Structures are given as structure tokens and as C-alpha cells.
Amino acid sequence: MKPSFADIRIPIEPDNPAVRREESLCIKCGQCRQVCERDIAVGRLYALKSTNDTAICVHCGQCANVCPVDSIKEVYEYGEVRQAIEDPEKIVIFSTSPSVRVGHGEEFGYPAGSFVEGKMVAALRSLGADYVLDTNFAANLTIMEEASELVERVTKKTKPLPQFTSCCPAWVKFAETFYPEILPHISSAKSPIGMQGPTIKTYFAQKNNLDTSKIVNVAVTPCTAKKFEIQRGEMNISSVSNGAEDMRDMDYVITTRELARWLREEGRDLRDMPESPYDSLMGAASGAGVIFGNTGGVMEAAARTAYYLITGENPPEDYLNLAPVRGMDGIREAEVVIGDVPLRLAVIHGLEHARQFIKRMADGGKNYDFVEVMTCPGGCIGGGGQPKTEVPMTD
Ligand code: SF4
Numbered sequence: 001m002k003p004s005f006a007d008i009r010i011p012i013e014p015d016n017p018a019v020r021r022e023e024s025l026c027i028k029c030g031q032c033r034q035v036c037e038r039d040i041a042v043g044r045l046y047a048l049k050s051t052n053d054t055a056i057c058v059h060c061g062q063c064a065n066v067c068p069v070d071s072i073k074e075v076y077e078y079g080e081v082r083q084a085i086e087d088p089e090k091i092v093i094f095s096t097s098p099s100v101r102v103g104h105g106e107e108f109g110y111p112a113g114s115f116v117e118g119k120m121v122a123a124l125r126s127l128g129a130d131y132v133l134d135t136n137f138a139a140n141l142t143i144m145e146e147a148s149e150l151v152e153r154v155t156k157k158t159k160p161l162p163q164f165t166s167c168c169p170a171w172v173k174f175a176e177t178f179y180p181e182i183l184p185h186i187s188s189a190k191s192p193i194g195m196q197g198p199t200i201k202t203y204f205a206q207k208n209n210l211d212t213s214k215i216v217n218v219a220v221t222p223c224t225a226k227k228f229e230i231q232r233g234e235m236n237i238s239s240v241s242n243g244a245e246d247m248r249d250m251d252y253v254i255t256t257r258e259l260a261r262w263l264r265e266e267g268r269d270l271r272d273m274p275e276s277p278y279d280s281l282m283g284a285a286s287g288a289g290v291i292f293g294n295t296g297g298v299m300e301a302a303a304r305t306a307y308y309l310i311t312g313e314n315p316p317e318d319y320l321n322l323a324p325v326r327g328m329d330g331i332r333e334a335e336v337v338i339g340d341v342p343l344r345l346a347v348i349h350g351l352e353h354a355r356q357f358i359k360r361m362a363d364g365g366k367n368y369d370f371v372e373v374m375t376c377p378g379g380c381i382g383g384g385g386q387p388k389t390e391v392p393m394t395d
Contacts, residue, residue, distance in 0.1 A: 010036045010043065010063055011055045017231055018059035018075060018224040019384075025071035032063035032072055039377055041352035042174070056177050058170040058351070060375045061224030061255075061384020074224045074385055077252045078262040084216040084251075085128035092216045093131040093204075094124045095196045095282075098139065099222040099380045100256045106387040107260035108270035118275030123263055124220070125276055133204075133282040135219065138196035142167060143298070145189035147305035150370055154341055155310075160184050162346075162368035165298050167191040169229035170375035174351050179358055193219045193226055194235060196282070197249030201238040204282050212242050218252045222383030225375070226253040255385025295349040295379035296326050299372035303345065307338045328378065331357055333368075346371045349379055 008030040012021045037043030040062055064072040084090045105114035121132045146165065153159050166172060166187040175182050197217050205212045219226060229235065230250040239247040254262070263270065300322050307315040322334055322345075330353035334345045346368050348354050354373050361368070376382045 009033055010057075012063075012072065013055065013057065016057055016059070016075070018057070018227045019061055019064050019072055020075055021072045023071075025069050027069055027071070029068060031066045031068065035062045035066050037352075039350045039352055040170075040375065041350075041355045044352070044355070056173075058173045058177070058375065059225040059228040060170040060351075062376060063384075064224065065382075065384045065386065065388055074255050074258060075227055076254075076258055076261075077227070078254045078258050081216070081218050081252050081254060082127075082262070084218075089214055090216050091130045091210055091214045092128065092218060093133060093200055094129045094218045094220055095133045095135045095138075095193070095200070096120065096124075096220045097135045097192070097222060097380065099383060099386065100220050100259070102381070103222055103256045103386045104260065105270065107257065110270075112387075116270060118277065119270050119273040120259075121278055122273040122276035123259070123268065123270055126268060126273065127262065127266065131279045132276075133196070133200070134278045135192050135196050135221075137282040138194075138199060139192040139301075141195045141199070142189050142192050143301045143305050146187050146298070147302045147309055149187055149189060150302060151306050151309045154343065154369055162344075162371045163187055165302075165372045165374075167298060168225070168374050168380075169223075169232075170225040171351065171354065171373045173225075173228070174354070174375070178355075182358065191226075191229065193221065193250055193253075194229065197230070197235070198238045198241065200282065201247065201249065202241045207281055212238070212247070213244065216252070217248075217250045218254060219250050220254055220256070220259055222256050222380045222386045223253075223376075224255060224384040226250075229253075255383075257385055257387060260387075294381055295328070295374050296322075296332065296347045296372065297379065298374075299345055299347050299370060300326075302370060302372075303336060303338075303343065306343070310339045310341055343369045345369065348372065349374045349382075350377055351375050 008028050010032045012019055033043060040060055042058055061074055064074055085092050101117040101120055102113050102115055104120050105116035106112050124132045150163050153161055153163050162185060164186045166189055175186060200217055201212050201215055205215060230253055235249045236246060238249050304315050330350050332347045336343050348357055
């Protein structure tokens with residue numbers, strides 16, 4: 001049957017890997033539909049012939065984030081993680097994304113944006129983590145890959161420009177579904193979680209003498225779309241490295257809200273936790289990883305790394321003048337010159353803005369070299385699995 005938006009709500013397929021609706025709780029307020037149409041654009045593009053009139057969800061979870069009665073929720077995975085912890089054979093390794101450490105506190109009464117990294121790490125240890133690592137480590141790997149590819153595209157013209165970022169799985173699915181012609185433009189670099197998983201199951205396991213087959217990798221993220229991303233067929237490169245049949249790189253994803261729910265079920269309060277550091281080896285990273293959580297962060301980190309790759313030196317403090325791409329406007333632009341290489345940059349958050357931007361490019365507007373796209377308002381800091389605080393978005 002043809003899906004229709006005549007109904008006030010968005011439809012959610014029963015096998016959606018990221019979000020579920022509990023029918024009995026729905027009050028038909030229409031907020032899920034509003035955010036899906038207004039910010040994410042999927043609501044508008046939905047019935048295109050290219051999708052065979054099929055409901056396409058990009059799994060961003062913004063519907064869950066705005067649902068006032070918790071009718072729509074992320075698909076909970078913390079039960080499976082708890083079972084893995086109870087199994088003495090398993091080695092459970094948590095990796096936390098940049099936005100969780102500034103989102104998690106709000107669930108326990110801290111002011112929004114409070115930095116609770118040490119308490120968050122301690123909370124994960126109290127739940128039985130064998131190791132707690134920082135996904136910022138892999139964010140550094142992603143940015144090195146992404147910047148190297150950008151420099152190659154710009155200087156050697158190996159692939160088409162502009163290069164779009166690839167670290168937001170909801171954006172990647174949006175492009176695959178509605179704009180397949182753009183795929184050669186999307187960076188081939190995996191997302192930070194896509195790199196963290198196999199790096200743990202190869203490099204980290206070897207350095208710590210761990211039996212890889214016993215490792216259970218858990219990503220703690222602001223993002224519901226990561227639940228979809230880790231299930232993609234290609235996210236099993238650990239199988240190749242370890243000669244295993246089907247070893248997933250990352251086994252589970254739990255959101256910031258899910259972690260808080262789990263802690264409350266266990267009768268634990270973040271405020272009572274001591275401070276604890278990450279484990280070493282993959283628990284340290286540069287500032288480039290930290291800014292990944294904000295809209296514009298990936299672009300800024302990539303531009304600074306490209307500067308280093310082109311000139312062999314770190315950029316002076318204010319040389320790149322990236323101020324125009326900071327802030328909350330839906331589409332921001334800047335131009336910088338690195339050595340004698342000019343770079344035209346754009347930063348987009350909200351897929352409705354991406355839709356407008358792609359249309360503008362197709363209509364013969366300006367050319368660009370590097371474009372960052374994040375699905376959620378404000379970037380991952382406003383992710384679908386974060387505490388329910390509205391992040392403002394301006395047109
Ligand atoms: Fe996930 Fe971040 Fe993309 Fe939102 S912007 S869907 S939180 S990766």
C-alpha cells in the first residue's frame with residue numbers, strides 16, 4: 001500500500017534497526033512528522049519514484065528525540081550488553097563518542113552541556129566494562145583519511161569535487177536513496193565508529209594479548225543511526241583480519257539516553273560516581289576528534305589537517321579564518337587558501353538544508369571543494385539519542 005503522510009504521524013517499519021513506536025503511547029501530536037519534514041527532509045522526498053513510493057527512514061532518530069510521550073524510542077541494545085558483561089568469557093569494551101561526555105550529565109540533573117567525561121567513564125566501569133576507550137582516537141584516523149583524500153582530489157583531480165563527508169550514516173543513506181549521482185563525491189573514509197571497531201579487534205587486541213573472538217565492542221553514541229550503520233554488510237572487516245566467518249566490527253550501539261536508563265535501572269546516579277580516566281592506547285586523541293560532535297567540526301579538523309599535508313606545517317592559530325563556518329545557520333560557507341591551493345568550503349546541518357544545497361549545485365550555482373553534512377540539528381550534539389533538549393536551527 002502506498003505510504004501516505006495524510007496520517008499525522010510518520011510511519012516506522014517494524015524491523016527498523018534504530019527506532020520503534022509503541023502504539024499504545026502515541027497521542028498523534030504530529031511532532032515526529034513535523035521534524036521529519038521540516039529538518040530532515042525525508043518527509044518531503046518520501047514518495048519519489050526513485051524510492052518506489054516506499055517509506056525510507058534514514059534512522060536519525062529525531063522523531064524519537066521530539067516525541068513528548070516516549071512512544072517513539074531507540075531500539076534498546078543495553079540488555080544484550082548487560083548479558084555479555086554477565087558472561088565471564090566475554091571481554092566487553094566500550095568506546096564513547098565526543099558528544100556523549102557533554103550530553104550524559106543532563107540526564108542526571110547537570111546543566112545542559114556539562115563536561116562529565118570522568119564520571120561517565122567511571123559509570124561504565126561500575127556497569128562492568130573491561131575497558132573504556134575514546135572514539136576520538138578513531139575520529140583522528142577518520143580525519144587523516146578524509147583530509148588525505150581531499151588533498152588528492154584537489155591537487156591530482158583523482159575523483160570529482162566537491163568531496164562530501166561520510167561520517168554521518170543518516171546522510172550517507174539519504175544520499176544513497178535520493179541522490180545516488182552524488183555517491184562518487186562522498187569520502188571513502190569510514191566513520192570514527194567504523195574505524196574504532198576493527199582497530200580494537202586487531203591492533204588493540206594484539207597489543208593487549210586479547211582473544212579477539214571474545215571481544216564485545218560497544219559504542220556509546222548520541223546517534224540512533226549508528227545502530228543501522230554497524231549492521232551494514234561492509235562493517236565486518238575484522239572478519240578478514242582475524243580469519244573469522246562473520247565478525248562484526250562493532251557489536252552494539254547504545255545511545256546517551258539508553259546509558260542513562262540502564263544506570264537508573266541499576267540504581268546508580270552519575271553524580272555519585274568518582275572521576276576515572278580512559279584506558280590507555282586508544283583512550284587518547286587530539287582536539288580534532290573532540291570537535292567532531294559539533295556542526296562544522298569535521299570540516300575544521302579536515303581543513304587544518306589538509307594545511308599540514310600540503311605545507312608540512314601546522315596552521316597558525318588564526319590563518320584559516322574559519323569563523324564563517326561556525327555558528328548555527330543551516331548552510332555556511334568559507335574560502336581559504338592553503339599554500340597556493342584555494343579551498344571552497346561549506347558546512348550543512350539538517351538534511352532539508354542538504355536538499356536545498358544539492359539543488360542549488362545542480363542548478364549551476366557555485367563550485368565547492370569540501371562539504372560537511374550532518375543530519376541532526378547542530379550536528380551530533382543534537383543527535384537523536386541525546387537528552388531531549390531542542391537545538392535551535394536557523395534557515
Ligand atoms: Fe548520527 Fe551525528 Fe548524523 Fe545525527 S548528525 S545522524 S547523531 S552521525
